[in-house]
Amino acid sequence: MELLNTFFVAPFASMFGSPLFLAEVIIGGLLTGVLYSLVALGFVLIFKASGVFNFSQGAMVLFAALTLVGLMERGVPVWLALALTVLVMIALAWLIERLMLSRLVNQEGIILFMATIGLSFLLEGFGQIFWGSNVKRLDIGIPNESIHLAGIPINQFDLFAALMAAGVVALLAVFFQKTPTGRALRAVADDHQAALSIGIPLQRIWLIVWSVSGFVAIIAGVVWGAKSGVQFSLSLIALKALPVLILGGFTSVPGAIVGGLIIGVGEKIAEIYWGPVLGGAIENWFAYMLAMVFLMFRPQGLFGERIIERI
Amino acid sequence: MKINLKNIIWITMAVLALVLSSGGCEKKDGGSKQAGGGQEQFFPMLVYRTGPYAPSGIPVANGFRDYYDLVNKRDGGINGVKITWEECETEYNTKLGVECYERLKNKGDNGATLFNPFSTGITYQLIPKAAVDKIPIHSMGYGRTSAADGRVFEWVFNFPTTYWSQASAFVKYVGSQEGGMDKLKGKKIALVYHNSAYGKEPIATLEKLAEQHGYDLKQLAVDHPGQEQKSTWLQIRQYSPDWIFMWGWGVMNQVAIKEAAAIGFPMDRFIGVWWSGSESDVVPAGEGAKGYKAGAFHASGGEWPVLQDVLKHVYNGDMEKARANNWGEVLYNRAIVNGMYNVESVRTAQAKFGNRTVKGEEVRWGLENLNLTQERLKELGMDGFVQPVKITCADHESGGSVFIQQWDGSKWNPASEWISPISELVRPMIEADAASYAKENGITPRGC
Incomplete structure (x- = not known):
């Protein structure tokens, strides 16, 4: 009886006993969730266009942030540093396409996946040799203090980061829906062979999609780097995106967004209301558990494409 | 020259090479050294x-x-x-x-x-x-x-x-700041710790001291690596502790200090273990880290x-x-x-x-x-x-013995005298744990 009370009564009593705090937890979870979505988006873009699960997305976030801060530390003005970082990520995409992807065309997905694991270690090591392993401060000028909305404290930085992430998503939506390149990307995503047959250059598309993913990595690197300092741990942020992908589906941009929000709110509620009775620090594994529960009902994720095999 | 994507990439690489050649890569002196000749x-x-x-x-x-x-x-x-x-x-x-x-x-x-x-x-x-x-x-x-x-x-x-000595010294320090150990009764102390064997080290000591001195101890674990701690700090805001101790490591420290500053917690009541008290822990938090304290057993500077x-x-x-x-x-x-x-x-x-x-x-x-x-x-x-x-x-x-140091925004300064541990509590705990290890491993303790 006590067990039932601990798990099924007390947490809910605590939630509804303090609705203002519950609202704060939910808002905190939503804002964090948007940041998870930002990292997840990088995975989705590449998987959608090429079927490659890019294990190195976290390393790309680290590499982008290290490059940006490294340039700024050497006196390069912030906007020029940002522009140079974008170009570096395009150059990286080009190198990846030339030296890795083009040599693995028509290989099994697992081989491409293994190649991205290698790429991940390469980027982490190369980034540290090039820019050093010390923590680097990244100040983007957004205050860290909270503002109060209807009595609920909201961190200004988190709010700004969420808005920035939302802006990137909107930009990507326009790019995919309204531009010829975006339409070509969607065509490649739907069917490689059909896209090739109507003259869409696959290698160019791959270069573009890896570059766009690199751009998303810069934004994620700036946001997470400003929160914790730019350091090796940034590459581990990819682990936070995995349950989002499982839940939202590997091929859906809206899935990454909604998945991020569900995971963000879910893990915060679990940690705060059920964490204390389970010894604390449950949010990491809870996120994966939540994603797996969704998988039981929708194996392709919330917004993933349904897997139909005709025999 | 024709302007296309390939050329832009080569130009970018050239610019970067120029920037880096003016002191780019972090210099590393040889890690290993062999002296020649003799013993x-x-x-x-x-x-x-x-x-x-x-x-x-x-x-x-x-x-x-x-x-x-x-x-x-x-x-x-x-x-x-x-x-x-x-x-x-x-x-x-x-x-x-x-x-x-x-x-x-x-x-x-x-x-x-x-x-x-x-x-x-x-x-x-x-x-x-x-x-x-x-x-x-x-x-x-x-x-x-x-x-x-x-x-x-x-x-x-x-x-x-040791960690146990340090934990007891922290409680002594808090007692001295509150006006005496008897003033600890009813105070609230939160322990934010790395969810590992290392992070859990001070728990037993702090729990025993809580029984003795009547303070309330809330334990909040943070999983590796600790980049996202929103829920931990929401709980701290709700709990509203008088003091926070931190047994952190790596990125967890920087994020925790930043989160503490964000919720407006008084930084001079936030004390980290000596692994949470280096420059790399406070610099990323900027101005918000001012006033943060940490244990130390040697000077800086x-x-x-x-x-x-x-x-x-x-x-x-x-x-x-x-x-x-x-x-x-x-x-x-x-x-x-x-x-x-x-x-x-x-x-x-x-x-x-x-x-x-x-x-x-x-x-x-x-x-x-x-x-x-x-x-x-x-x-x-x-x-x-x-x-x-x-x-x-x-x-x-x-x-x-340890002392408390405090970050002033640019350097660490001593914020206390040397504080001896509560040996009458810590030493028996050490001996009991050592005896248990000896029993498990078939070791006969030496007669000293």
Whole structure:
């Protein structure tokens, strides 16, 4: 009886006993969730266009942030540093396409996946040799203090980061829906062979999609780097995106967004209301558990494409 | 020239090469050094210059290297015996740490002098090996706290203090700030800890002290690596503690300090363990970190004679180069202290066994008979830098005192006198844990 009370009564009593705090937890979870979505988006873009699960997305976030801060530390003005970082990520995409992807065309997905694991270690090591392993401060000028909305404290930085992430998503939506390149990307995503047959250059598309993913990595690197300092741990942020992908589906941009929000709110509620009775620090594994529960009902994720095999 | 994507990429690479050529890559001095000719004393170095904990590992590795270099250059070695050393990269990974141990233990004229694992996880793995290989371990202020009981842990030393001593000193400090230990009754203390064996070390001590003094203790675990702590700090805001203690590590520290500042928690009531009190922990938080406190068992800064000697003999007075190698930072100075303990243990062993290369078991004797008085510390340029140490057969911890330091936005300053631990609580706990280890492992405690 006590067990039932601990798990099924007390947490809910605590939630509804303090609705203002519950609202704060939910808002905190939503804002964090948007940041998870930002990292997840990088995975989705590449998987959608090429079927490659890019294990190195976290390393790309680290590499982008290290490059940006490294340039700024050497006196390069912030906007020029940002522009140079974008170009570096395009150059990286080009190198990846030339030296890795083009040599693995028509290989099994697992081989491409293994190649991205290698790429991940390469980027982490190369980034540290090039820019050093010390923590680097990244100040983007957004205050860290909270503002109060209807009595609920909201961190200004988190709010700004969420808005920035939302802006990137909107930009990507326009790019995919309204531009010829975006339409070509969607065509490649739907069917490689059909896209090739109507003259869409696959290698160019791959270069573009890896570059766009690199751009998303810069934004994620700036946001997470400003929160914790730019350091090796940034590459581990990819682990936070995995349950989002499982839940939202590997091929859906809206899935990454909604998945991020569900995971963000879910893990915060679990940690705060059920964490204390389970010894604390449950949010990491809870996120994966939540994603797996969704998988039981929708194996392709919330917004993933349904897997139909005709025999 | 035709402007296309390929050309843009090449131009970008050229610009970057130009930017980097004006001082781009972080300079790394040679990690390993072999002195030529004569007798040599070999010190293995388990380092982590890469990986998620590299920001802490780099200053430590540089500090060790520079102290050994100083002794060679300034004194011609230890009583004429040149120091040699070799770094092995562990990435703070226990498995790699054990591999490094195996790789380095037989190097040098007489094998490894001793090991400083600089990781609680690696220390735990090496404890059983130390007695077998007859190579002592000195885990300075970390590792297994009950190794302070030398009757059971003959080959392991953790002076000058332990996590349990530090936890009790924190409570004493809070008591003094509140106007007396009796004022702790009804106070709320939150412990934010790394969800690992290391992070859980102070819990038993803090719980016992909570029973004795009547304060409420809320424990909040943060999983590795700790980049996202929103729920932890929401709980802290709701709990509204009077004080926060932190047993953090790596990125967890920087995020926690930033989150504490974001919720407006008074930073002078937020105290971190000595692994949460270096420059890399506070600098990323910017202005918000001002006032944050941390435990320490040695001083920071470069004004100490020993640091001036390093500047003079190792860097030829080149302050810029010294600072680029973390000279004077908290973790750098910690390795200077550890390097000094290593060298003085060898010197103590030489006093008994002769001025030659000494073996691991002889160094163990040197560690157990180490007596660093105020006068000796003064000779070493460390008077006031660390507390005197006197190791005995039974006590491998020595005094256990710590002090509180405070970040002022640009440097760490002492914020308290030396605080002795609550030994009447801590020592029995150490002996009980050591006795339990001895029973589990069939060890008969030595009569000391």
